[in-house]
Amino acid sequence: MGYLMDRRPLKVRGATWAKKLAKMLSDLGLTPNAISILSVVFAFLVLFSAKEAHANKLFLILSAALIQLRLICNLLDGMVAVEHGKSKPNGELFNDVPDRFADAFIILGASFYVQKDLFFLTATNVAWIATCLAITTAYIRVLGKSLGTSSYFIGPMAKQHRMFLITVALILEYFLYGTAYAQKVIYFTLVLIAFGSLITIFRRLIIISNDLNKGELR
Template sequence: MASIYDLKPKFQNLLRPLVRLAARRGITANQVTLFAFALSFAHGAANIATHGARWVLFALPVILFLRMALNAIDGMLAREHGQETRLGALLNELTDVLSDAALYLPFALLAGLEPGLIVLIVLFGTAAEMAGIIGAQIGSVRRYDGPFGKSDRAFFFGALSFVLALKVAPGQWSTVLLAFAMALSFATIINRSRNALRDVRTQESGHA
């Protein structure tokens, strides 16, 4: 299924001059990864501390865009500038799910939103990333299948945050949207698992 992740190559092309500059300045992929995580954690903490202040909610789409850019930059620095390390791979996967939790779980504390659905979206999102990683472990590749990958979750929560910042009161509409996002998250786990297993079966039949 299609996902916002499919737009990543075009986004990377726009960032490539900035990546070259970062490499020349001695900035490492791991430094960028950790900065993106710190930025996510700081916003989540601000969201909790201010009980969802308007300026914090308005800031989330910007934070999510910066995080997306930083995630693309650290990957390009690693692949295109000889900075790939085991530590970098570990940090990349761990900080992705931790950043999601830091950014999105605070919404469970906002009045009017259904906390159980938000927690499930975050849990299913973590499971979807695990399914993607396990794909490579069983002989497929790192899976990024949709319909609700990391970029899609970011778009969803960024849009939700913006609407709430406009003082639109949560209600049935927000519960329905959260339930839909939860269902898409679960579908992403299924898709990534199924496609990984299909790849492995195809490879095994080709070697038979």
């Protein structure tokens, strides 16, 4: 039920591979909630794989792959719930709460690769700021929904935007490994996520506030 109420609009749901994979998971007996938990497992592994990239740059590619596996789980949990009729009354909790942990693990994990102090803030400090702001964007969306407005997934730094940027940054770092530019791409990506999330927070607040003032509730 929760998945029907709060689904991010994604064209990829219509892709043949996504439909086949969702059917396969459903036939195997996996529940949407279990798939949501699996997404957190993939995200948690980024904490270790990004750190290990100092010794072996292949872990950068592994980290990027883990992020994509997390996103695939985010796609499939809703598809199994809705298209295959396996939604649960507590589905909304498993649809949102695991995402917040996954965001934190991935953003912080990416910062573990950056050991250089490039500016007055370390990469880990920037990552903590970016994580807090990213989670706040989701909090505002859910708060607006609880007050009766639509669920706003707008960016510029919605979940898919954050994960795309970090994935690209990790791949770029693979090719920059051992050069003077190594680690800088990740650092500036974290800065961009922090600033972008701040803009997203204000955009969502303004739209939700306007909806409430106008009485434009669902």
